[in-house]
Amino acid sequence: MARIIKVLLIAAGAFVALFLLAAILLYLFFDPNDFRDEIANKVREQTGRELTIEGDISLDIFPWLAVEVGKASFGNASGFGDTPMARFDSASFSVRLMPAILRQEVVVGAADIVALRLNLEVDKNGRDNWSDLVPEDSGDDPASGEAGSGGLDVNSVQIIDARISYSDKQTGDIIVVDKANLNIGRLKDDGSAVPLDATLNFDMQPAGMSGTVSLKTSMAFDAASGELKLDDFLIDGSLEGLASIPTSLRLGSDSITVFTKESTVAMDQVDLNVLDMHIIADVQSLSYATDLTATANLAIDTFSPRSIMHLFDVEAPVTADPAALSSLTMNATTALTPSAIELNVLSIKLDDTSFTGSLSIPLTDAGFYQFDLNGDSIDLNRYMEPPVDGGDSGPESAPVEIPTDLIAPLKARGKFKLTKATLGNIVFENVELGVNSSGGKMRIFPVSSDLFGGAYQGDVRIDVAGNVPKLSMNEKIEGVNLARLAKAMFDQDNVTGTVGGSFALAGSGKDMMAIQRDLGGNIALELRDGTYEGTDIWYELRRARALLKREEPPAPVLPAKTAFSTATVSGTVTKGVMNSDDLYAELPFMQLTGGGRIDLAEGTINYNMIARVLERPEFLKDTTPEELDEFTEAVIPLKITGSLDAPKVAPDIEQLLKKKVEDELKDKLKDKLKGLFD
Numbered sequence: 030m031a032r033i034i035k036v037l038l039i040a041a042g043a044f045v046a047l048f049l050l051a052a053i054l055l056y057l058f059f060d061p062n063d064f065r066d067e068i069a070n071k072v073r074e075q076t077g078r079e080l081t082i083e084g085d086i087s088l089d090i091f092p093w094l095a096v097e098v099g100k101a102s103f104g105n106a107s108g109f110g111d112t113p114m115a116r117f118d119s120a121s122f123s124v125r126l127m128p129a130i131l132r133q134e135v136v137v138g139a140a141d142i143v144a145l146r147l148n149l150e151v152d153k154n155g156r157d158n159w160s161d162l163v164p165e166d167s168g169d170d171p172a173s174g175e176a177g178s179g180g181l182d183v184n185s186v187q188i189i190d191a192r193i194s195y196s197d198k199q200t201g202d203i204i205v206v207d208k209a210n211l212n213i214g215r216l217k218d219d220g221s222a223v224p225l226d227a228t229l230n231f232d233m234q235p236a237g238m239s240g241t242v243s244l245k246t247s248m249a250f251d252a253a254s255g256e257l258k259l260d261d262f263l264i265d266g267s268l269e270g271l272a273s274i275p276t277s278l279r280l281g282s283d284s285i286t287v288f289t290k291e292s293t294v295a296m297d298q299v300d301l302n303v304l305d306m307h308i309i310a311d312v313q314s315l316s317y318a319t320d321l322t323a324t325a326n327l328a329i330d331t332f333s334p335r336s337i338m339h340l341f342d343v344e345a346p347v348t349a350d351p352a353a354l355s356s357l358t359m360n361a362t363t364a365l366t367p368s369a370i371e372l373n374v375l376s377i378k379l380d381d382t383s384f385t386g387s388l389s390i391p392l393t394d395a396g397f398y399q400f401d402l403n404g405d406s407i408d409l410n411r412y413m414e415p416p417v418d419g420g421d422s423g424p425e426s427a428p429v430e431i432p433t434d435l436i437a438p439l440k441a442r443g444k445f446k447l448t449k450a451t452l453g454n455i456v457f458e459n460v461e462l463g464v465n466s467s468g469g470k471m472r473i474f475p476v477s478s479d480l481f482g483g484a485y486q487g488d489v490r491i492d493v494a495g496n497v498p499k500l501s502m503n504e505k506i507e508g509v510n511l512a513r514l515a516k517a518m519f520d521q522d523n524v525t526g527t528v529g530g531s532f533a534l535a536g537s538g539k540d541m542m543a544i545q546r547d548l549g550g551n552i553a554l555e556l557r558d559g560t561y562e563g564t565d566i567w568y569e570l571r572r573a574r575a576l577l578k579r580e581e582p583p584a585p586v587l588p589a590k591t592a593f594s595t596a597t598v599s600g601t602v603t604k605g606v607m608n609s610d611d612l613y614a615e616l617p618f619m620q621l622t623g624g625g626r627i628d629l630a631e632g633t634i635n636y637n638m639i640a641r642v643l644e645r646p647e648f649l650k651d652t653t654p655e656e657l658d659e660f661t662e663a664v665i666p667l668k669i670t671g672s673l674d675a676p677k678v679a680p681d682i683e684q685l686l687k688k689k690v691e692d693e694l695k696d697k698l699k700d701k702l703k704g705l706f707d
Contacts, residue, residue: 050277068402074101076162079104084119106158107148113157118144139184145191153198170668186213192639203234213248220251222260233270242266242278255290271304273342278303290320299325302666304340306332310363320367327372329359334379344542350411356380361388375402382407391440397467397535398442409452428540433699435490437469454517457485469494481517483527502536502546511559526559526593534602545630546605553599564678567618570640570665573680591678594619605630618642621667634676636669 065082072080084099102116110706122141191209195202209229216223225248232239247260264280266316281448283297294315301308307330315323334354335345345354345382357379361372447460458477465472469492476487487504511526534550537543568585575582600609610624623638642665671677 040302078106078114083111096123096632105148105150106161108152109158113146114145116143123655137188141187141189142191143189145188145193147191147193149193149195151197151199155199158172179479180490181217183213186216187211194358194677201235203232205232206230207232216248216250218250218252220254220256220258222247222249222250222258226250235268236249238268238270239269241276255288257287257289259285259287268303270339274340276304276340292316297451299516303337306330309335318389321365322367323363323365323541325363326366327359327361327363329356329357332355333357335533346412347414348412349415353380353411366392368396377402396440396444398439398441400441402443404448406449407447407451409450428542429501429546430540431491431493431499431538433493436466436471436493439466440472441466454516454520456517480506481510481513483507485509497537498539498544499535499537502532504532506530511556521674524559524561527557528554529555529557535607542630548602548605548629549653551599552602552607554597556593558594560590560592561678562588562590564591566616566640566667567676569653569679570642571603600627602629611634612638622665625669627673632673634669634671634673638667638669640665640667 036094044641061289067084068084072078072424080101080103082098084101086099088265089095100116100118101120102113105112105114121139121219149157149159188211191206191211193206193209193658195204197203197617207230211225211227211665213225214223215221225244225246227244228242230239243265244263245265249258249260250256251258255498258419260283260284262285263276266278267280269274269275279302280299281301282299283698285297286295288294294312294317296312298313299310299312301310309328309330311326313324313326315321334357348354358379359377360374361375364371364373369392372390375385375387377384382404384402384404387400388402389397389399391397398411400591407687442465444463445464446459448458450460455478456579460478461475462473462476466473471491471493473487473491475490476485478485484507485500485504486506489504490499490501492499507529511524511528514520514528515521515524531553532550534548534552536545536547536549538545538547565586568583568589593614596612596614598609598612600607600611603609607629608624609626612621612623612625616620619640619642621638621640623636625634625636626632627636665680667678669676669678
């Protein structure tokens with residue numbers, strides 16, 4: 030046994046001695062630079078491209094097989110010009126020789142490359158300049174092999190000052206990664222961890238985004254399972270072009286595992302800070318097998334929408350409540366698909382209003398924003414423009430413009446539901462609102478709500494596809510409490526009853542005032558079982574009679590008011606003015622009929638009416654028989670004039686005087702004719 034061991038040791042010693050002698054002779058008499066042309070020819074045969082080695086080639090043999098190459102370039106694919114596809118100032122690679130010979134184990138000392146310049150291109154036909162270099166997939170499992178085969182062991186990898194450019198002439202995209210530096214510690218394929226850090230600058234056009242990014246992580250790759258694990262993953266940097274001013278980016282996760290065989294990724298909780306927002310994502314699944322898809326639970330901490338608008342150089346609206354649009358929080362179950370970001374089980378709190386439901390954000394030009402949101406209570410007055418001096422929003426205030434720039438590109442479908450919405454002093458309850466917008470045409474339908482004890486329904490259309498915006502409305506109200514409506518709209522508390530009606534109107538203009546002046550269509554209204562306080566029509570009639578007869582006017586009954594059982598009116602609207610001849614009202618003691626006009630833009634009314642007093646109203650106990658006889662026999666003219674929020678109702682004295690004169694002339698004429706025939 031001892032003899033055998035002695036023989037083996039002598040043989041091993043002889044082998045080492047011979048190897049050392051061969052290495053010395055090779056080092057002394059072999060110059061790798063003599064083989065430049067042969068190396069270039071071999072590359073040309075294999076790839077069809079030119080390899081140009083300008084710098085020196087150095088070779089070390091023992092204990093490392095180390096190769097260092099000076100400046101070199103690798104030609105581009107045919108049809109992509111003369112610019113090299115790749116070049117570098119220097120590159121070095123060393124392999125420990127004895128493990129490679131004895132155990133077929135690749136132990137790399139260092140792999141370094143300095144000033145790498147890599148140009149990746151796609152032409153207008155979709156052909157790229159790198160696919161011809163990628164060998165066809167043999168179908169073999171990269172982790173398979175004989176049990177005795179060695180593994181990969183790289184002491185370090187370093188890339189210094191690299192520049193990688195990507196140009197796609199089909200899409201127009203240009204991406205440049207510059208001043209890139211990469212350092213990787215000892216890398217093995219047995220799953221052991223290795224530190225990795227990198228820094229780079231990037232520029233993306235025509236997106237107009239650029240920035241500086243750094244990456245730190247601990248990387249481990251298991252060749253047998255195909256798992257790449259990144260622990261303590263952190264990306265930090267500054268971005269330009271995402272907003273109007275540079276913004277910071279910080280993305281971190283305790284662990285990210287890439288399953289390369291399945292093309293899937295598993296992540297611990299992801300923490301993202303960007304655009305003054307803190308976003309936490311609990312990723313459930315992520316796949317990149319074909320298109321990138323993912324699902325996650327998403328939470329966005331409270332942030333200020335006003336601050337986001339500022340970052341995008343968008344002027345935040347001036348609102349009646351300066352605190353409006355200052356707080357937004359969101360939680361959702363999120364799904365990323367090739368065409369959209371789907372937000373389900375969505376919870377949003379905007380200021381004091383909470384919404385739940387779903388939202389879909391399109392990722393393609395053909396996609397639509399889609400939503401189904403339910404809210405509790407919102408005060409829209411907070412988000413309106415503040416009132417002008419003294420709270421007066423009269424004709425001197427600027428007209429409300431149609432938001433053409435917002436509606437024209439908007440592609441959206443969905444519906445809102447609100448328990449309560451306040452606009453001005455009007456309170457809408459159980460609001461349902463549908464939206465369908467595309468091609469510059471928006472339809473808000475259906476629209477419905479409970480309104481002051483009654484109901485409202487509407488169909489609103491806005492068309493900004495042409496040069497001048499168009500607005501059309503088809504609306505109905507039914508059983509609305511008139512007292513509450515008048516108080517809310519006009520701050521008047523002098524009417525009671527219920528109101529119903531329909532409005533079918535359309536107009537064109539760049540602002541609401543212009544549209545009001547252009548309105549055309551139809552209006553119909555009906556009032557029931559109410560009173561109008563401030564005017565006592567019966568008293569005004571008696572006072573007018575006393576004036577004509579030069580008698581003492583009767584004492585008024587206070588408070589002055591007029592009761593009505595029903596009142597109806599309808600009319601045709603042309604250029605913002607409604608003309609009508611079918612006004613009809615029933616009071617406990619008379620009937621009113623007439624017609625006139627209402628200027629909707631100016632908010633004024635001018636109506637002429639005829640009053641017919643019913644025979645012997647029983648409740649008029651303080652009226653003299655003479656008065657009743659005259660009123661029941663007469664047709665009495667009345668006028669409604671003034672503003673819509675405070676109309677004035679009174680007898681038409683001019684017509685009464687004219688009628689009195691005509692009656693007196695008729696009586697005199699009758700007397701003269703009678704005397705003539707007698």
